[in-house]
Every structure is written in structure tokens, then in C-alpha cells.
Amino acid sequence: MPVVLVAIIKVVVPLLVILNLLPLMIWLERKGSAFIQDRPGPNRAQILGVRLGGLVHSLADVLKLLFKEDIIPNHVNKIFYLAAPVITLFVACVTFIVIPFADALPLKNGGFFTFQAADLNAGILYTLAMTSLGVYGIMLAGWSSNNKFALLGGLRSSAQMISYELSMGIAVLTVVMVSGSLSLNDIVLAQGANPLTWNCLRLLPACLVFIVAAFAETNRSPFDLPEGESELVAGYHVEYSSMKFAMFFMAEYINMIVASALIVTLFFGGWQIPFVDTATLRDNADKLVYYSALGFGSFSLLVGLILVTKFKKGYYGDSRDYEVLVLGVPAILVGLLLLVGTLINGHFYFGTEAKQIWAALFQIGLFLAKTLFMCWVFIWVRWTLPRFRYDQLMTLGWKYMLPTSLVTVFAAALVMLLMSQQDQ
Amino acid sequence: MITIHHYLILSALLFCLGLVGLVVRKNLLIMFMCLEVLLNAVNLTLIALARYFRVMDGQVVAFFVMAVAAVEAAIGLGILINVFRTRQSVKTTDLTALQG
Amino acid sequence: MEEFFFYLFASVTVGLVLLMIVQDSPVASAMCLVGAFFGLSGLYVLLSAPFVAVMQILVYAGAIMVLFVFVIMLLNLKEHELVYDRMNLKRVVVLFIGLGLFAFLTKLFLRIPKVEFAAVEASFGTVKEVGRTMFVNYLIPFELIGILLLVGLVGAVLLGRREE
Numbered sequence: 001m002p003v004v005l006v007a008i009i010k011v012v013v014p015l016l017v018i019l020n021l022l023p024l025m026i027w028l029e030r031k032g033s034a035f036i037q038d039r040p041g042p043n044r045a046q047i048l049g050v051r052l053g054g055l056v057h058s059l060a061d062v063l064k065l066l067f068k069e070d071i072i073p074n075h076v077n078k079i080f081y082l083a084a085p086v087i088t089l090f091v092a093c094v095t096f097i098v099i100p101f102a103d104a105l106p107l108k109n110g111g112f113f114t115f116q117a118a119d120l121n122a123g124i125l126y127t128l129a130m131t132s133l134g135v136y137g138i139m140l141a142g143w144s145s146n147n148k149f150a151l152l153g154g155l156r157s158s159a160q161m162i163s164y165e166l167s168m169g170i171a172v173l174t175v176v177m178v179s180g181s182l183s184l185n186d187i188v189l190a191q192g193a194n195p196l197t198w199n200c201l202r203l204l205p206a207c208l209v210f211i212v213a214a215f216a217e218t219n220r221s222p223f224d225l226p227e228g229e230s231e232l233v234a235g236y237h238v239e240y241s242s243m244k245f246a247m248f249f250m251a252e253y254i255n256m257i258v259a260s261a262l263i264v265t266l267f268f269g270g271w272q273i274p275f276v277d278t279a280t281l282r283d284n285a286d287k288l289v290y291y292s293a294l295g296f297g298s299f300s301l302l303v304g305l306i307l308v309t310k311f312k313k314g315y316y317g318d319s320r321d322y323e324v325l326v327l328g329v330p331a332i333l334v335g336l337l338l339l340v341g342t343l344i345n346g347h348f349y350f351g352t353e354a355k356q357i358w359a360a361l362f363q364i365g366l367f368l369a370k371t372l373f374m375c376w377v378f379i380w381v382r383w384t385l386p387r388f389r390y391d392q393l394m395t396l397g398w399k400y401m402l403p404t405s406l407v408t409v410f411a412a413a414l415v416m417l418l419m420s421q422q423d424q
Numbered sequence: 425m426i427t428i429h430h431y432l433i434l435s436a437l438l439f440c441l442g443l444v445g446l447v448v449r450k451n452l453l454i455m456f457m458c459l460e461v462l463l464n465a466v467n468l469t470l471i472a473l474a475r476y477f478r479v480m481d482g483q484v485v486a487f488f489v490m491a492v493a494a495v496e497a498a499i500g501l502g503i504l505i506n507v508f509r510t511r512q513s514v515k516t517t518d519l520t521a522l523q524g
Numbered sequence: 525m526e527e528f529f530f531y532l533f534a535s536v537t538v539g540l541v542l543l544m545i546v547q548d549s550p551v552a553s554a555m556c557l558v559g560a561f562f563g564l565s566g567l568y569v570l571l572s573a574p575f576v577a578v579m580q581i582l583v584y585a586g587a588i589m590v591l592f593v594f595v596i597m598l599l600n601l602k603e604h605e606l607v608y609d610r611m612n613l614k615r616v617v618v619l620f621i622g623l624g625l626f627a628f629l630t631k632l633f634l635r636i637p638k639v640e641f642a643a644v645e646a647s648f649g650t651v652k653e654v655g656r657t658m659f660v661n662y663l664i665p666f667e668l669i670g671i672l673l674l675v676g677l678v679g680a681v682l683l684g685r686r687e688e
Contacts, residue, residue, distance in 0.1 A: 121574050129582040132586025136555075155594070155598070158594065181651075425640055427638055428636060431567070433630050434537075437626060440623070444618055445541075453596060464564055467580075468568075471568055475571045475644070483576050484654060485662075487658070488669055493584070493588065494587065495672055495673055495675075495676035498591065498679075502684055505683070508599055
């Protein structure tokens with residue numbers, strides 16, 4: 001019975017984390033694109049005067065999509081029309097189960113508490129399988145809408161996805177060869193703590209191929225012709241309204257988050273902290289907590305003071321003036337609390353279990369930071385590069401990426417063979 | 425208590441369903457899918473017997489059967505597309521060019 | 525617990541295969557078959573074959589059936605053209621022959637002595653074991669399958685070309 005409970009918690013908690021990262025992603029996309037395009041971005045939606053720099057817009061989006069009229073056109077195939085967004089969202093959410101968030105904690109009675117919901121023996125194959133299943137949602141959406149634009153968009157999108165699945169799989173094969181295991185936790189462990197041995201440097205071509213293929217798999221720019229607003233009306237989700245459209249929308253962002261997490265796990269060391277391996281981290285966890293509490297407290301105090309000095313009454317003429325105060329004053333208070341509390345308490349002294357838990361928390365935090373940075377790269381590329389034309393896209397996938405990934409596999413296998421013969 | 429009989433009888437049921445479907449239906453696409461059901465029933469037998477005799481050979485052969493099924497599906501659908509291009513129909517009763 | 529999962533996956537598989545055979549629309553049949561493959565994958569997990577289970581989803585449900593659904597959508601058959609499979613005397617006879625085959629096979633299988641599955645070591649069915657058996661005992665079939673895949677690839681490209 002505790003096993004089932006632990007499994008449920010391990011599934012629900014990352015799901016909640018990812019679902020809560022979703023409004024953050026939407027905000028990041030809007031503010032980030034505004035920053036790249038040199039404009040202010042969304043700053044009008046408010047709750048009782050609090051604008052939070054545009055974060056409230058995500059909540060406004062959700063409410064708008066919930067209350068929109070739910071239209072089901074007359075000549076659609078009802079079962080598949082209703083099932084398609086559910087399939088897409090389900091498959092997107094289910095992929096994160098095998099991603100490890102931190103190193104395994106050794107338990108008292110000999111087992112390990114892994115920070116992934118399922119430490120599958122064939123973990124990375126499961127991820128590839130779920131990516132292949134994502135094609136169904138799009139194809140069914142396009143076909144069941146009984147609309148030529150939707151069908152065309154759906155077929156194009158699925159053709160694009162299955163073309164880039166090949167290169168993605170072969171790049172993953174390279175990583176698996178070097179790491180010696182299909183389980184994602186083993187792949188992260190095999191990369192070691194030193195950033196010079198992470199797969200992004202050891203297997204740079206495979207990393208580039210995988211990142212480009214991940215862009216194509218998640219239908220993000222520059223590969224978003226199938227849903228291009230200016231080319232194909234809206235592609236495969238043109239006939240969808242309100243909550244079903246919201247599900248496609250959510251599925252795209254969750255796919256982006258999961259793809260970033262995968263790239264970080266496979267190539268950028270996953271939960272590994274640079275130069276600090278798990279044993280060192282666990283030994284020095286108390287000193288690390290002390291200094292990071294001091295550091296974070298002073299940082300928060302500084303940011304709060306800077307924000308408070310920017311308060312200019314009458315700049316906007318409405319409640320947007322007080323936004324800096326709303327953010328600045330709590331920042332100052334939190335910073336003061338942390339600093340004073342840590343200095344009064346003095347150095348921490350933890351027991352072994354507390355040290356392990358703090359070490360795991362640091363690794364989870366760094367993993368999330370790396371994933372968010374990779375998501376920012378996704379957004380950055382979207383608003384920087386123009387869209388590919390469809391034939392350019394297919395040429396890239398079949399004529400350039402596939403031979404590149406095959407050559408990478410051969411080269412990696414050759415190097416591994418030569419290095420193992422050198423050892424003998 | 426689940427024994428080998430459960431899996432073997434299930435696999436026999438799937439095989440017979442696929443066989444009946446293959447003979448009864450006239451739509452080439454559905455006949456192809458019944459062919460895949462036949463192959464999967466055989467796969468289930470192989471893996472159940474691998475577990476029963478505790479050797480890995482059944483799983484390896486099942487993996488090979490999957491690869492062969494993939495190739496067969498690709499070629500079969502290529503042939504079907506060509507048939508559709510020439511005859512504009514996927515109904516087997518329309519493919520009567522060689523009928524005596 | 526194992527019984528519950530066995531009957532669940534078995535009924536899902538058999539039910540969806542039955543649904544697949546009687547549907548008119550090929551897309552509906554294809555999606556039923558995808559569901560049946562998920563049921564089969566669950567059965568493989570029960571039989572200590574996790575690698576084959578994931579490969580079943582990856583290859584069958586994720587690639588072969590995607591190809592099927594693609595072709596069905598490209599052919600773009602109108603719904604009213606597809607209503608021509610109806611029950612008649614020939615089909616009832618075939619149904620009975622099928623039932624007879626099933627009864628014969630069941631009688632044959634029930635002769636096996638009723639013993640439970642013996643326990644297997646934890647590494648049974650893992651990727652490492654499958655790989656070891658494949659590359660030690662079945663190396664030549666593995667290479668031949670590679671050549672077969674290459675032939676299939678070339679053949680599919682040739683067959684799909686438009687003669688201009």
C-alpha cells in the first residue's frame with residue numbers, strides 16, 4: 001500500500017509542477033517576445049491593481065478560454081473531434097514520468113528512492129514512443145474537422161513529425177551507446193559532474209541534431225508551418241474553440257517543457273551540478289544551505305531596494321504605479337528575514353538524512369533552472385528565426401539531418417571501439 | 425492463478441478473430457489490419473512461451489517478427505496505393521482484371 | 525492482482541479487435557487496433573517482457589499504425605462508399621469455421637499440465653538480456669533483418685513514386 005501511495009505522489013507532484021510552469025511559460029513567451037521586439041509586452045490585466053508584470057494575463061487567458069462558446073461544427077466526426085485534443089494533451093503530460101529530477105536517495109532498508117515516477121529499464125525508448133503517439137492527436141484533429149485546410153495542416157504536421165522522429169531517435173542512439181544504458185537516470189550518472197564530460201561537448205553533433213529535431217517535434221518555430229497563422233489559417237486546430245483549443249495550446253507548451261527537460265537530461269547533465277558530484281554535495285549540504293541562504297537573502301534585499309527606489313508616483317496615472325512597491329516591499333522583507341535569521345542561527349548542523357534531502361532539493365532546483373533556460377532558448381529561437389517553407393523543412397529533415405545523425409553514430413562507435421582497444 | 429493456458433487460449437482467440445476478419449471483410453485496408461492482428465497473436469504466443477520456459481529466445485524472435493511486420497506493412501500499403509491509383513477502389517470485388 | 529490486470533488487458537484487446545473487424549470506417553478500425561496494441565503491450569509487461577512492450581508501442585502503435593492512418597487519410601474515401609460488408613450465409617459459415625478452429629486449439633492447449641509460472645530472475649526481459657541473446661545466438665537473423673529493412677525501404681520508395 002505505501003508503494004502505491006509513493007507512486008501516486010511521484011506522479012502527481014511533477015505533473016502539478018509542470019502544469020504550474022505553464023502560465024510561467026506563457027508569460028515568458030509574451031514578455032520575452034516583447035523584449036526581443038523592443039516593446040513593453042502585456043501589462044494591463046490586473047487583480048485589484050496588482051499586475052505582476054503581466055503574469056495575470058495567463059489567468060485572464062484561462063478564464064477567457066473557459067467562458068468562450070464551445071462550438072462543435074455540424075459535419076465533424078464527433079468521437080475523433082472530441083478525442084484529438086485529449087490524446088495530444090495526455091501524451092504530452094505522460095512523457096515526464098521517466099525524467100529524473102535528482103539523484104536517488106539511499107533508503108534505510110537498502111532500497112533507493114528514485115526521483116522519477118518510473119525508473120523504466122527502457123526509459124528513453126518510452127519517451128520516443130510517447131512522442132510517436134503525439135502524431136495521432138494532430139492527424140485525428142485535422143481529419144475529423146471535415147475541413148480541407150485542417151486536413152492539409154494535419155497531414156503536413158504529421159509528415160514533419162515522423163520525418164524528424166528518425167533523426168531524433170538516431171541522436172538518442174548515440175547518447176545511449178556512450179552511456180551504456182537506456183535508463184535516463186543511468187544516462188545522467190554516466191555524464192559525471194564535470195561539465196567537460198557532459199554529452200553536449202562529447203557528442204556535439206548529436207546534441208545539435210537532437211535540439212533541431214526537438215524543435216520540429218514540438219511544432220515550434222522555425223518549424224511551425226503546419227500551424228502558421230498566415231499560411232494555413234490555423235492549420236489543424238482551425239475548427240476548435242474554447243476549452244478544446246486551450247488543450248492544444250497547453251499541449252504545445254507542455255511538449256516544449258518536456259522537450260527541454262529531455263534535452264537537459266540527455267545532453268546537459270540533467271540534475272548534475274557542475275563540478276560538484278552527489279557525494280560532495282551531501283557532505284557539504286549544511287555549509288551550502290547556510291551560504292546560499294545568506295546569498296539569496298542579500299540578493300532579495302538588493303532587488304527589493306532597487307525596485308522601491310524606482311517608485312515614481314504619477315508615471316502611469318493608475319494603479320500600475322504601485323506595482324514596484326507590491327514587488328519590492330515583500331522582496332525587502334523576505335531578504336531581511338533570511339539574512340537576520342541565518343546570521344542569528346549561525347552555521348547549520350544537519351543529520352545524514354537532512355543533508356541528503358537538501359542535496360536532492362539543490363539538484364531539483366538546478367534541474368528546473370536548466371530546463372527553464374532551455375525553454376527560454378526555445379522562445380528565443382521562435383522570435384528570432386523566420387519560418388521554413390514546407391519543402392525546405394522536408395529537405396532538411398531527410399537530406400541533411402538523417403545523414404548527419406547516421407555519420408555521428410558511426411563516428412561515435414568508431415571512437416568507442418578505438419578507445420576500448422587502446423585500453424587493452 | 426494465471427497459467428500458460430490463459431495466454432495460449434487468448435492468443436488462439438486473437439488468431440481466429442484475425443483469420444475470420446481477413447476472410448470476411450472486402451475492404452483491403454481492414455484486411456491488412458487483420459493481418460497485423462494475426463502477427464500479434466503469434467507474438468503473444470512467443471512471449472508467453474518464452475516466459476514459461478524461462479528463455480529469452482521467444483522475446484528476440486518476437487522482436488524480429490515486429491520488424492518483419494513493419495516492412496510488410498510498408499510494402500503492402502505501397503501496393504495498396506498503387507492499386508487505388510489504377511482502380512480507384514480498395515474493394516477486393518472490384519479487382520477482377522484476372523477473372524476467368 | 526495479476527489476474528485483474530490479465531483480464532483487464534485481455535478483454536480490452538479482444539473487445540477492440542472485435543470492434544475493429546465490424547467497423548465500416550477504416551479510421552475507426554485503425555484507432556481500435558491502436559487501442560488493442562496497448563492492451564497487448566500491457567500483457568507483455570505482465571509476462572516480464574518490458575523491452576518488447578515498449579517496442580510494441582514504439583513500432584506498432586507509433587509507426588505502423590501511423591502509416592496506416594496516413595494512407596487512409598490520403599486515400600480520402602467517402603463514407604457512403606464504404607458500406608458493402610454485410611452478413612450473409614457465406615460469412616456465417618466462415619464464422620463457424622473460425623469458432624471450430626478456436627475450439628480445436630483450446631482443446632489442444634488444455635492438455636498441458638496446469639502449473640504456475642516459475643519465478644524468473646530480475647534481469648529477465650531487460651534490454652541487456654535481449655541484447656545479449658540477440659547478438660550471441662541470433663546474430664545472423666539480426667543482420668538479415670537489417671538487409672530486409674533496407675530492401676523494404678527501397679521498395680516502399682519505388683512503389684510510392686508517381687510515374688511521370
